[in-house]
Amino acid sequence: MLNPQLTSLIVTTEGLKSIKDILNKLRDETKARYILLVEKSGQMITSVGEESPFSMPLSALIAGAFASTREIAKLLGETEFNVMFQQGKTRNIYISALKTQDLLTVVFDESAMLGIVKLKTKQVTEPLSDEIASMLYKK
Amino acid sequence: MALINYSSREIHCKIVYYGTGLGGKTTNLEYVHKQLSPTIRGEMVSLNTANERTLFFDFLPLDLGSVQGFRTKFSLYTVPGQVEYNASRKLVLNGADGIVFVADSQIEKMQENVESLKNMEENLAEYNMTLDSIPWILQYNKRDLPNAASMDELERAMNSRGVPSYEACAYDGQGVFQTLKAISKEVLNRLT
Numbered sequence: 497m498l499n500p501q502l503t504s505l506i507v508t509t510e511g512l513k514s515i516k517d518i519l520n521k522l523r524d525e526t527k528a529r530y531i532l533l534v535e536k537s538g539q540m541i542t543s544v545g546e547e548s549p550f551s552m553p554l555s556a557l558i559a560g561a562f563a564s565t566r567e568i569a570k571l572l573g574e575t576e577f578n579v580m581f582q583q584g585k586t587r588n589i590y591i592s593a594l595k596t597q598d599l600l601t602v603v604f605d606e607s608a609m610l611g612i613v614k615l616k617t618k619q620v621t622e623p624l625s626d627e628i629a630s631m632l633y634k635k
Numbered sequence: 636m637a638l639i640n641y642s643s644r645e646i647h648c649k650i651v652y653y654g655t656g657l658g659g660k661t662t663n664l665e666y667v668h669k670q671l672s673p674t675i676r677g678e679m680v681s682l683n684t685a686n687e688r689t690l691f692f693d694f695l696p697l698d699l700g701s702v703q704g705f706r707t708k709f710s711l712y713t714v715p716g717q718v719e720y721n722a723s724r725k726l727v728l729n730g731a732d733g734i735v736f737v738a739d740s741q742i743e744k745m746q747e748n749v750e751s752l753k754n755m756e757e758n759l760a761e762y763n764m765t766l767d768s769i770p771w772i773l774q775y776n777k778r779d780l781p782n783a784a785s786m787d788e789l790e791r792a793m794n795s796r797g798v799p800s801y802e803a804c805a806y807d808g809q810g811v812f813q814t815l816k817a818i819s820k821e822v823l824n825r826l827t
Binding site: 505506507508509512535536537538539541550552553556557559560563564567 | 636638639640641642647649677678680682691692694696710712722723726727729730731
């Protein structure tokens with residue numbers, strides 16, 4: 497029998513469904529290509545939208561990049577930067593930290609508007625954080 | 636800090652290869668990447684400096700079969716070994732489920748190994764972890780070099796806790812899979 501006491505996050509079928517519902521709604525509203533939910537250690541919890549063959553290395557790099565900006569924030573006297581935005585020619589990525597320190601990552605192109613992505617992402621950080629927090633094992 | 640997904644029946648674990656600069660951490664991952672079939676391993680990602688030294692981390696995802704009906708997925712990471720990159724080292728340790736400490740067997744590297752282990756302990760403390768709370772093993776690399784210290788000396792200097800230790804020449808693959816198998820077993824044992 498698996499021992500949940502030594503783990504930090506146990507993703508249940510019901511929990512995952514609630515999370516995916518939130519992410520799918522966010523994707524519809526923002527017209528994002530896909531959305532990744534990345535655990536702070538760099539592992540992907542789930543994704544919606546287009547399947548990326550690179551979701552695993554992408555998750556590791558996103559967690560690394562975000563962790564790095566968090567340290568930069570500290571060196572600048574900020575508690576943290578809670579969002580990060582990278583703009584490309586055709587693809588953009590918007591990363592927002594949840595209360596649980598996990599990362600909501602929205603990948604979008606020119607058919608989406610940055611303002612909407614920002615607004616809608618902000619609106620779901622609270623319910624998403626609550627969903628994840630309810631699956632976290634507390635010692 | 637494993638992630639157990641009951642929906643997809645997968646267990647995700649993170650293993651970090653830690654140790655001094657030029658000790659062979661990246662070489663371990665490169666050998667694993669080279670030897671395993673692309674069906675069970677993903678692409679290796681390396682964040683390097685211009686001269687091929689690890690700047691932030693290397694990352695290699697692996698699928699290591701099933702345990703109790705769950706597929707086990709391991710993410711292998713290395714840290715940059717050079718002293719000045721401690722901030723990056725600390726970040727990579729976040730959420731680690733197990734650590735392989737790669738010690739350079741060369742006698743003149745003994746002090747560096749000891750200091751790196753101490754540094755690892757300090758960085759773990761930042762995440763409220765200790766060498767007793769996380770599964771970790773030792774790999775004595777570069778055993779083939781003529782200036783390699785004896786196993787007795789290395790064990791005395793590095794292994795006061797008596798964790799499992801393995802001899803290796805990561806360059807030609809000796810001991811690489813033995814080490815990986817040992818740490819994955821230690822990590823999974825903690826979960827069952």
